Amino acid sequence: MAEILLSEAEKAYIHHGVQDDLRCDGRTRLDYRPIILETGLVSNASGSARLRLANSDILVGVKVELASPLPDKPKEGRLEFFVDCSANATPEFEGRGGEDLANEICRFLQRSYASGDTINLSELSVLTGQQCWVLYVDILILECGGNLYDAVSLAVKSALYATQIPSIKVATMDGDQPELELSDDPYDTKRLNTENIPCVVTLMKIGNHYLVDPTPEEECCSSSGIVVAVSGNKKITAVRKIGSGSLHPDSLVSMLKTGSEVGAVVNTILMKKLLEEETLEVSQKVGFMR
Amino acid sequence: MVDIRLASEVPPFHIVADSTEPKHLVTPGSLITKETGFMRGHGTYMQDDCLYSSVAGVVERVNQLISVRPLKSRYHGEIGDVVIGRVTEVSQKRWKLDTNARLDSVLLLQSVNLPGGELRRRSAEDELAMRQYLKEGDLVSAEVQNIFNDGALSLHTRSMKYGKLSQGCLIKVSPSLIRRQKTHFHNLPCGASIIMGNNGFVWICPTLLDDGAGGFVQNLETVPHADRQAISRLRNCVTALAHCKMMIYDTSIMHAYEASVNAGLEIKDLLLPDKIKEIALMVRKQFEMEKE
Numbered sequence: 001m002a003e004i005l006l007s008e009a010e011k012a013y014i015h016h017g018v019q020d021d022l023r024c025d026g027r028t029r030l031d032y033r034p035i036i037l038e039t040g041l042v043s044n045a046s047g048s049a050r051l052r053l054a055n056s057d058i059l060v061g062v063k064v065e066l067a068s069p070l071p072d073k074p075k076e077g078r079l080e081f082f083v084d085c086s087a088n089a090t091p092e093f094e095g096r097g098g099e100d101l102a103n104e105i106c107r108f109l110q111r112s113y114a115s116g117d118t119i120n121l122s123e124l125s126v127l128t129g130q131q132c133w134v135l136y137v138d139i140l141i142l143e144c145g146g147n148l149y150d151a152v153s154l155a156v157k158s159a160l161y162a163t164q165i166p167s168i169k170v171a172t173m174d175g176d177q178p179e180l181e182l183s184d185d186p187y188d189t190k191r192l193n194t195e196n197i198p199c200v201v202t203l204m205k206i207g208n209h210y211l212v213d214p215t216p217e218e219e220c221c222s223s224s225g226i227v228v229a230v231s232g233n234k235k236i237t238a239v240r241k242i243g244s245g246s247l248h249p250d251s252l253v254s255m256l257k258t259g260s261e262v263g264a265v266v267n268t269i270l271m272k273k274l275l276e277e278e279t280l281e282v283s284q285k286v287g288f289m290r
Numbered sequence: 291m292v293d294i295r296l297a298s299e300v301p302p303f304h305i306v307a308d309s310t311e312p313k314h315l316v317t318p319g320s321l322i323t324k325e326t327g328f329m330r331g332h333g334t335y336m337q338d339d340c341l342y343s344s345v346a347g348v349v350e351r352v353n354q355l356i357s358v359r360p361l362k363s364r365y366h367g368e369i370g371d372v373v374i375g376r377v378t379e380v381s382q383k384r385w386k387l388d389t390n391a392r393l394d395s396v397l398l399l400q401s402v403n404l405p406g407g408e409l410r411r412r413s414a415e416d417e418l419a420m421r422q423y424l425k426e427g428d429l430v431s432a433e434v435q436n437i438f439n440d441g442a443l444s445l446h447t448r449s450m451k452y453g454k455l456s457q458g459c460l461i462k463v464s465p466s467l468i469r470r471q472k473t474h475f476h477n478l479p480c481g482a483s484i485i486m487g488n489n490g491f492v493w494i495c496p497t498l499l500d501d502g503a504g505g506f507v508q509n510l511e512t513v514p515h516a517d518r519q520a521i522s523r524l525r526n527c528v529t530a531l532a533h534c535k536m537m538i539y540d541t542s543i544m545h546a547y548e549a550s551v552n553a554g555l556e557i558k559d560l561l562l563p564d565k566i567k568e569i570a571l572m573v574r575k576q577f578e579m580e581k582e
Contacts, residue, residue: 005376008510019512037297276296285298286298
């Protein structure tokens with residue numbers, strides 16, 4: 001994340017604020033900054049979403065393609081993640097500066113989706129052992145304002161919710177080769193069950209307390225934290241420790257518990273909003289013009 | 291705990307011009323004039339005997355000089371401006387500060403007050419002790435003394451009210467939103483002090499005592515809860531005004547603060563997009579009422 005310089009007095013102010021449960025912008029330790037969400041922006045992707053979490057701006061596009069499944073998993077499709085830190089986001093991402101962060105986020109997403117509880121990959125299978133759907137999830141970080149993991153995971157979940165996979169009929173000919181028939185109707189699609197897709201919660205430790213959704217200034221004051229991927233049914237699918245400081249096992253356990261509770265709340269609110277958005281008409285799309 | 295909104299639910303805010311005169315607004319590449327005989331100023335370029343604008347802004351004409359003042363740009367320093375800067379480098383006999391200008395501003399060792407207010411020539415020991423006073427990351431309030439040939443600002447803290455800043459909260463806004471006033475240091479009645487740097491850095495801190503020690507004494511004690519609430523509310527008000535492109539000065543900040551208190555909004559509610567628009571509209575209504 002972006003390196004910010006802070007003076008000693010400012011760091012002391014932030015530390016005392018966290019102790020007092022009143023951060024610089026008036027939030028408590030477990031409050032998120034307002035999130036603005038929109039899906040269906042990119043018309044030539046099967047699914048897309050744009051999420052703004054204060055200054056962080058993430059755009060996700062999902063494309064579906066047919067490919068052969070992995071030899072050890074013939075009945076499953078797969079998800080491929082790619083993160084691109086745009087050089088516009090912050091000066092550190094110039095050239096190849098953003099690659100490390102991009103790879104980290106990518107690998108964490110893959111780990112958090114690897115558990116069987118999150119997404120049912122057998123829904124993506126078309127012909128066992130021969131053809132399956134591969135979902136290419138491309139994440140573009142347009143602006144970096146702290147708390148990238150959370151913003152990326154929520155945007156990916158929204159994009160996958162909005163993804164429409166064309167329905168395919170398998171027609172077996174007289175010969176051995178089966179033929180795949182794509183439906184003519186562009187609206188004849190199926191959607192994935194995204195209930196259990198994980199949401200990521202970042203918890204940073206400042207002093208004796210930990211907080212959710214840190215701003216870049218708060219990230220600078222903290223030396224350690226964890227990133228937890230929480231699925232819809234409050235299960236933790238992946239954990240990663242960030243920062244160079246150390247964590248006591250007791251605080252780690254309490255942070256994991258808080259993380260799973262907060263993650264469950266975020267999950268329910270996000271699903272509610274996505275359902276609400278479906279009922280809106282197409283003319284209300286805002287896009288990038290505001 | 292979490293507030294997720296759809297983009298279509300966020301209401302648009304219509305910026306209303308302060309004066310009714312139509313200003314000559316231009317965008318990059320638009321024609322300013324076809325007449326010859328004008329001198330080209332900043333923000334313009336000549337092509338085929340016509341003058342075009344290279345930035346988005348307002349055309350300013352002083353006799354024969356035409357220039358375009360951009361609406362959003364880096365800070366352009368004037369002598370006598372109050373600025374807040376963050377130390378990025380400690381060099382020989384000077385500090386380099388980031389003030390949101392095109393170049394880092396310079397704070398010379400001889401432009402800084404010595405502790406105790408002595409007046410003497412700075413010695414080699416003073417040079418070695420520079421880092422004890424200001425190191426990388428420290429915030430300083432200073433005044434622009436001079437402008438170097440390359441455009442870099444030379445700052446000084448030769449008064450007791452300037453110096454290293456202690457505990458508080460820094461907000462960065464666009465420099466064009468800060469009005470030039472008689473004084474940029476205000477002790478607000480709500481229990482906090484505010485310093486509005488002309489470079490767009492606004493500093494909010496617990497009430498400064500009248501005998502400013504020039505920043506040599508740093509107070510790292512816990513700030514009381516009530517003061518902290520006032521500071522957070524002010525911070526959110528300033529961010530809301532900046533978001534709606536309204537001018538930031540002590541009156542507008544106090545109107546926004548009172549409006550948020552009267553509306554019974556919690557401090558963290560001021561982060562929501564619709565509450566930001568509400569506060570800006572209330573401030574505007576207050577100004578209109580005062581005009582009558």
